[in-house]
Amino acid sequence: MAKQAEKLSQFDRYLQRHGLKNTPERKVITREVLAIHEHFDPEALQSRLRRKGKRVSRATIYRTLDHLIKGGLVRKTSLDDEHKTSFYENTLVRSHHEHMVCIACGAVIEFTSDEIESLQDEICDEHRFKPIRHTHQILGYCRRCH
Amino acid sequence: MAKQAEKLSQFDRYLQRHGLKNTPERKVITREVLAIHEHFDPEALQSRLRRKGKRVSRATIYRTLDHLIKGGLVRKTSLDDEHKTSFYENTLVRSHHEHMVCIACGAVIEFTSDEIESLQDEICDEHRFKPIRHTHQILGYCRRCH
DNA sequence: TCCTAATTGAGACTGAGTCGCAGTAGCAAT
C-alpha cells in the first residue's frame, strides 16, 4: 500500500535528519508496527517479531519506538492507569481519537468529537496555553458489562 | 473546619461498612492528606509524615490511599506519562477538574467545562457506556514557556 | 575499503508498587 511506503520514507528522512542509521532491526520493527492495526505494547510487539523468527532485544524495541514517535509514525496512548504498561499505535491506520475503557472487561471503544476538540481549543486560548497533544479517557462499564 | 470533620466521619463510615478498623496509622494519614491542598505522591506524603515524627511504612501508605479513594476522600490523577508516579489529591479542597500540563516547566493549570462534561455524557449514551470517571489532560506550553 | 560514530544485545539496574508473613492490636462475646 502506498501510504505505508510513504511512512517508511518519512522515517528514513527522520533518521537522516538526525544522523541516525537505518539498521535491519529498525526496519523490521518499523514494518511490523505499520502492520499492526490495533493498540499494542512493547512486549506484544516483541513476541510478534519473535514468532516470525526475528529477534530484537527489548532495549532496541523501546529505543526504536521512541524514534518512531519522534518521527511521527507512532503515537503513545496511556489508556487507564490500571494498566501499567504503555500502549502504542501507528499513526497510519489510526487517526486521532479518544478512548472509553471498560473497567470490567477491558474493552476499548474509540470516539472523537469535533465539538469537544473545539471547546478544548477555546479553553486553551483563554489560558494562553498552546496545546500540543491531549488525552481524554473515560473509564466505566461497557454495554455488556453493566 | 467543619468540612474536614465531615470527611473524617465519611471515612469512618466507609471503614465501618467494610468491617475495617480505624487505626492510628490510618488516622494520621487521613489527617495529613486532608491538610495537603495540592497534588501529592505517596512518597511526598510519607516524608511529610516523617518530618512530623510519624513513621508509617510505604505499604501502609499505599494501602490507606486505596481505602481513602474508595471512601471518596481522595482522587487519583495520573497527570502525564512522563511522570511515572501516580498523583493524588484530596476531594475536599479540590473539586473535579482537568489538567493542562506544561511540557516545558511542568506547571499545572486546572480547568473544567460543563459543556465538555455534557458532551461526554452524550457520547457515552450513544455507546451505551456507563461512565464512572474520566481524565482529560492537555499537554503543551504554558503562557510563559512558548 | 576504511573509519568512526551510531547501534546492538545482554544483563545489571532502578523505582513504583505489591505481596507474604510474623507479630500486634482492636473489639465483641464470654
Next chain:
DNA sequence: ATTGCTACTGCGACTCAGTCTCAATTAGGA
C-alpha cells in the same frame, strides 16, 4: 479481664516496565 477472631502493620523480598552500561558490531559517508 480473658479469649479468640480478624484486621492491621512493618519489613523485606518480590515484580515488572523501562532504562542504562558496556563491549562488540555495523552502517554508510569519504
